[in-house]
Amino acid sequence: MLLTLEQAWEKIVAHVGPSTPVRVPLAESGGAILAEDVFATIDSPPFDKSMMDGYALRTGDLQAGLSSFRVIEEVAAGQVPRQAVTTGTAIRIMTGAAIPDGADAVIQLEWTTSTGSEVRIDKGTSRGGLNILPRGQSMRSGEKLFGAGESIRAQTMAVLAETGHARPLVRRRPVVGILATGDELVDVDQTPGPGQIRNSNALMLAAQVSEAGAEPRLLGIARDQRDDLRAKILTGLDCDFLCLSGGVSAGNLDLVPSELAAAGVEAVFHKVAMKPGKPCWFGVRPPRAGKGAGYVFGLPGNPVSSMVCFELFVRLALRRWTGIDISKPQLSAARLVGAFSHRGDRQTLFPARVFAEQGVLHVQPVDWKGSADLRSTAQANCSISIPIGEVAWNDGTLVDILPWGRTLGI
Ligand SMILES: Nc1nc2c(c(=O)[nH]1)N[C@H]1C(S)=C(S)[C@@H](COP(=O)(O)OP(=O)(O)OC[C@H]3O[C@@H](n4cnc5c(N)ncnc54)[C@H](O)[C@@H]3O)O[C@H]1N2
Numbered sequence: 001m002l003l004t005l006e007q008a009w010e011k012i013v014a015h016v017g018p019s020t021p022v023r024v025p026l027a028e029s030g031g032a033i034l035a036e037d038v039f040a041t042i043d044s045p046p047f048d049k050s051m052m053d054g055y056a057l058r059t060g061d062l063q064a065g066l067s068s069f070r071v072i073e074e075v076a077a078g079q080v081p082r083q084a085v086t087t088g089t090a091i092r093i094m095t096g097a098a099i100p101d102g103a104d105a106v107i108q109l110e111w112t113t114s115t116g117s118e119v120r121i122d123k124g125t126s127r128g129g130l131n132i133l134p135r136g137q138s139m140r141s142g143e144k145l146f147g148a149g150e151s152i153r154a155q156t157m158a159v160l161a162e163t164g165h166a167r168p169l170v171r172r173r174p175v176v177g178i179l180a181t182g183d184e185l186v187d188v189d190q191t192p193g194p195g196q197i198r199n200s201n202a203l204m205l206a207a208q209v210s211e212a213g214a215e216p217r218l219l220g221i222a223r224d225q226r227d228d229l230r231a232k233i234l235t236g237l238d239c240d241f242l243c244l245s246g247g248v249s250a251g252n253l254d255l256v257p258s259e260l261a262a263a264g265v266e267a268v269f270h271k272v273a274m275k276p277g278k279p280c281w282f283g284v285r286p287p288r289a290g291k292g293a294g295y296v297f298g299l300p301g302n303p304v305s306s307m308v309c310f311e312l313f314v315r316l317a318l319r320r321w322t323g324i325d326i327s328k329p330q331l332s333a334a335r336l337v338g339a340f341s342h343r344g345d346r347q348t349l350f351p352a353r354v355f356a357e358q359g360v361l362h363v364q365p366v367d368w369k370g371s372a373d374l375r376s377t378a379q380a381n382c383s384i385s386i387p388i389g390e391v392a393w394n395d396g397t398l399v400d401i402l403p404w405g406r407t408l409g410i
């Protein structure tokens, strides 16, 4: 009995949980997922600070009709004012410097004329606080900044840097080994000989891995002979995840399941009642010294099968590993564009293009010729899920779709 898609998801959920959090240097944490809430350690800004180069003074003086001020000090960013501003005096101040006591506004340089030890204010203000960023306006010490589960983006990194979180606790981006298998494969820069084809799956999977926020590691092509396959599998098992493509169906040269078993990978499932992707294989490499468990996917060699199995299975496992607690890819409902009929003896995941129009999702099947036809899927961004049997849908029928990648921002 083949597993259903739901059962395959359940098996992945049962086996893949969040990885052990580690502290990493902030500079290396981009794209990692925070494993704990992060709190502000400081007020920001840490002092009332000037937002302009200009003169700090008392607006009350301007209101009282004063226009010339004695300049008693100059404060650059990084310096602390030594004196307080009093009636009739001003302190020349740079952007980013601390506001001196007594001052309640900074008049920008362009509104002033310097006359030696004095400054004339050409354009004044009565607005207290002008050009002053008050202490703690952007954050207060102790305030929660980020929650566990958030991904470290550029801005996150800057806030962590500002607050001195030099080694955040994260679940790092998983490393995903990619191993293509097959005697027929040649590298993309080679001209295929008789019976040969270029290895397109490896680069496709690497792009999917990157897009999923993980780190691809290309492991080359393993030939359909046990020694080569075994050696490359052993190298690949150093990764957090290993994705093989090809060699998982029923042929004599489909050595992947038996070589994975020989390498100590415990099979969890093989074969799912779906098209494309039926021979998909999943197993676990038990934890070993200094390393958590590894997760291995034997993806079917047909390009569309490999791609769709990545979207449905590997992506789910990657998300769970980084601590995102989901139990299956997110299904959405969309309105079919045009009539569509189909018959299948397995659940079919038919490539299609989803788009939003006035807030409503519409989905249009592409002209798909089957598991080897990757070309037609270049325009597709989701699968329509079609149950076993025969369907004859009218234009506008609401159907279930599984978006691929970040389509719909999911
Ligand atoms: N007797 C049976 N034969 C097949 C079955 C079955 O149940 N019984 N299942 C079929 C299904 S469904 C699929 S899907 C394929 C998957 O087979 P494998 O995973 O063993 O893949 P291969 O046989 O190695 O290759 C299939 C196909 O894909 C091409 N390929 C492989 N690797 C790449 C690559 N890196 N880049 C581009 N294209 C690749 C390969 O040349 C073949 O054309 O098995 C059916 N057979």
Ligand code: MOO
Residues within 6 Å of the ligand: 274, 275, 276, 277, 278, 279, 300, 302, 305, 371, 372
């Ligand atoms: O399931 Mo296979 O993936 O039909 O081509």
